[in-house]
Amino acid sequence: MAEDPLTEVSRPERCAQVAYFTMEVALVDALPTYSGGLGVLAGDYLRSAADLGLPLVAVTLLYRQGYFRQEIDEHGRQSEQPVRWSPEAALQPLELAVGVEIEGRSVRARAWRYEIVGATGWRVRVYFLDSDVEGNEAGARSITDQLYGGDGRHRLSQEALLGIGGVELLRALGEEEISTFHMNEGHSALLALRLAEIEQDKRGDAALAAVMAEVRRRCVFTTHTPVAAGHDRFPADLVAAVLGEGRTTALRQLGFLEGGQLDMTDLGVGCSRFVNAVSRRHREVTRRMFPQVGVRSITNGVHSVRWASESVGRLFDDYLEGWRRDSSLLRYAATIPLEDVAGAHRESKSRLLDEVARRTDADLDPAALTIGLARRVTPYKQTTLLFSDLDRLRALVNVAGPLQVLCAGKAHPRDWLGKEMIEQLSEAARALAGEVTVVFVENYDLELAALLCAGSDVWLNNPAKPNEASGTSGMKAALNGVPSLSVLDGWWIEGWIEGVTGWAVGGADEGDDSAGALYDKLELAVLPTFYGDAARFAEIRRSAIALNGSFFATDRMVREYARAAYLL
Numbered sequence: 001m002a003e004d005p006l007t008e009v010s011r012p013e014r015c016a017q018v019a020y021f022t023m024e025v026a027l028v029d030a031l032p033t034y035s036g037g038l039g040v041l042a043g044d045y046l047r048s049a050a051d052l053g054l055p056l057v058a059v060t061l062l063y064r065q066g067y068f069r070q071e072i073d074e075h076g077r078q079s080e081q082p083v084r085w086s087p088e089a090a091l092q093p094l095e096l097a098v099g100v101e102i103e104g105r106s107v108r109a110r111a112w113r114y115e116i117v118g119a120t121g122w123r124v125r126v127y128f129l130d131s132d133v134e135g136n137e138a139g140a141r142s143i144t145d146q147l148y149g150g151d152g153r154h155r156l157s158q159e160a161l162l163g164i165g166g167v168e169l170l171r172a173l174g175e176e177e178i179s180t181f182h183m184n185e186g187h188s189a190l191l192a193l194r195l196a197e198i199e200q201d202k203r204g205d206a207a208l209a210a211v212m213a214e215v216r217r218r219c220v221f222t223t224h225t226p227v228a229a230g231h232d233r234f235p236a237d238l239v240a241a242v243l244g245e246g247r248t249t250a251l252r253q254l255g256f257l258e259g260g261q262l263d264m265t266d267l268g269v270g271c272s273r274f275v276n277a278v279s280r281r282h283r284e285v286t287r288r289m290f291p292q293v294g295v296r297s298i299t300n301g302v303h304s305v306r307w308a309s310e311s312v313g314r315l316f317d318d319y320l321e322g323w324r325r326d327s328s329l330l331r332y333a334a335t336i337p338l339e340d341v342a343g344a345h346r347e348s349k350s351r352l353l354d355e356v357a358r359r360t361d362a363d364l365d366p367a368a369l370t371i372g373l374a375r376r377v378t379p380y381k382q383t384t385l386l387f388s389d390l391d392r393l394r395a396l397v398n399v400a401g402p403l404q405v406l407c408a409g410k411a412h413p414r415d416w417l418g419k420e421m422i423e424q425l426s427e428a429a430r431a432l433a434g435e436v437t438v439v440f441v442e443n444y445d446l447e448l449a450a451l452l453c454a455g456s457d458v459w460l461n462n463p464a465k466p467n468e469a470s471g472t473s474g475m476k477a478a479l480n481g482v483p484s485l486s487v488l489d490g491w492w493i494e495g496w497i498e499g500v501t502g503w504a505v506g507g508a509d510e511g512d513d514s515a516g517a518l519y520d521k522l523e524l525a526v527l528p529t530f531y532g533d534a535a536r537f538a539e540i541r542r543s544a545i546a547l548n549g550s551f552f553a554t555d556r557m558v559r560e561y562a563r564a565a566y567l568l
């Protein structure tokens with residue numbers, strides 16, 4: 001990659017060198033083919049790749065029902081509705097289809113294209129594979145119906161389409177010069193099997209070791225979570241039923257069916273020349289999981305232009321010329337007058353509170369310390385920790401000042417414990433009525449995330465360590481001058497300076513993150529600063545921007561991948 005991205009785009013359009021495969025991607029609201037952090041990260045990453053003129057294409061699937069639209073009843077019970085959207089309105093159809101052998105029949109998939117236009121006009125193309133085409137029988141048509149829906153058979157069929165179909169698609173498009181296949185998590189790892197088959201065909205009777213060396217030369221793998229649910233494993237008989245005997249035999253010969261199952265992370269890792277985790281702490285955790293692999297780390301980021309609120313974007317335009325092309329310039333936020341930082345945030349907050357009041361009829365106080373508590377709801381995220389001792393919470397509010405909490409997040413349709421947590425949040429809201437305002441806003445999505453991350457006063461995150469590989473919503477908050485109150489896990493270990501960029505909950509050790517530590521920090525540090533020292537709080541906002549907004553950004557991240565993983 002050239003040092004100056006501006007010179008990159010004058011280059012003629014040419015074949016991609018990197019193909020980025022991802023099960024989900026969050027590009028715009030009109031494309032609901034994402035569930036949460038993984039897809040949002042992919043979307044931000046691809047935008048920055050376009051901004052920087054990277055020769056990259058992306059492959060994903062087109063889910064006609066999206067993930068789901070969340071509805072919450074008065075008891076806090078979640079129900080799921082299909083998302084209604086029209087691919088025709090958001091994507092360009094291509095006159096092109098690929099076939100993949102799935103469950104003994106040829107499944108055809110058509111492709112749709114979305115073009116991301118970068119800051120200087122460079123285009124990154126994203127291809128969506130869609131099995132809902134005429135000629136496929138009903139079972140085949142529904143392979144791409146829903147993201148993370150269905151059983152293991154459905155999931156493996158989707159992953160076969162993504163990995164194997166994705167490689168076929170790129171060949172059909174004439175993208176022959178791809179030197180790097182980047183697997184964004186294990187879902188697409190079957191692409192390596194398809195590359196091995198192609199290599200084998202090319203070499204005739206070449207030894208397996210030589211074929212695999214070539215595959216490994218071309219693949220890069222990013223792992224995104226140490227949590228078991230993030231690593232798909234399929235029993236060998238299901239693999240045989242979905243992929244067929246030939247491919248099952250090949251996987252067995254390659255050693256990927258050991259223990260009677262196919263582990264997609266093992267497959268991806270085992271077929272890659274470069275494997276990385278998404279924060280420094282996550283690298284340590286991943287090294288314990290894969291001691292035989294030299295795992296590297298590239299810390300995640302967010303797309304600064306996309307996530308800066310309107311008022312914060314204007315503030316940066318006024319003081320930090322060039323930040324839209326280079327987020328490292330946010331470092332100079334340290335020179336912005338504090339009253340302007342506070343003013344920009346006040347506008348973000350008022351937009352958030354107006355929107356929440358409009359959606360929920362909640363009675364919100366613009367002067368009250370507002371905590372943002374929003375992300376996927378699942379046990380390891382411990383979303384209900386703040387409400388584990390309501391008397392303690394009441395007592396600290398009486399001493400230190402009012403508090404309002406804005407919650408949002410979806411639980412996977414079969415994550416019963418996650419769904420229960422949403423019910424507990426609504427119970428807590430009822431129990432605290434009149435003392436602490438707690439509002440659950442349904443259907444967490446890109447738009448709501450942008451409002452919450454920018455408009456809250458403090459961003460709360462207290463997952464069980466060491467399960468948060470990175471986390472990105474705190475980065476969106478920091479960019480907008482919203483400090484984090486977070487356990488020391490994931491990105492926060494790298495972004496945290498106590499009392500300067502935000503606050504830690506508990507210490508560095510695992511298990512050391514109790515509700516008591518959270519209440520203490522709120523009572524003794526966060527609330528007194530907010531109500532007692534507005535100038536100090538504005539300074540913390542400014543430092544969050546200067547120290548964290550300037551680094552936890554996808555343009556920095558894409559540059560790191562280009563240098564270390566893609567060798568561009």
Ligand SMILES: *Cc1c(COP(=O)(O)O)cnc(C)c1O
Nearest residue numbers: 036037375445446449471472473
């Ligand atoms: C950023 C984002 C996430 C990821 O949040 P984490 O804090 O990393 O868990 C999830 N969902 C949406 C809609 C987001 O914008």
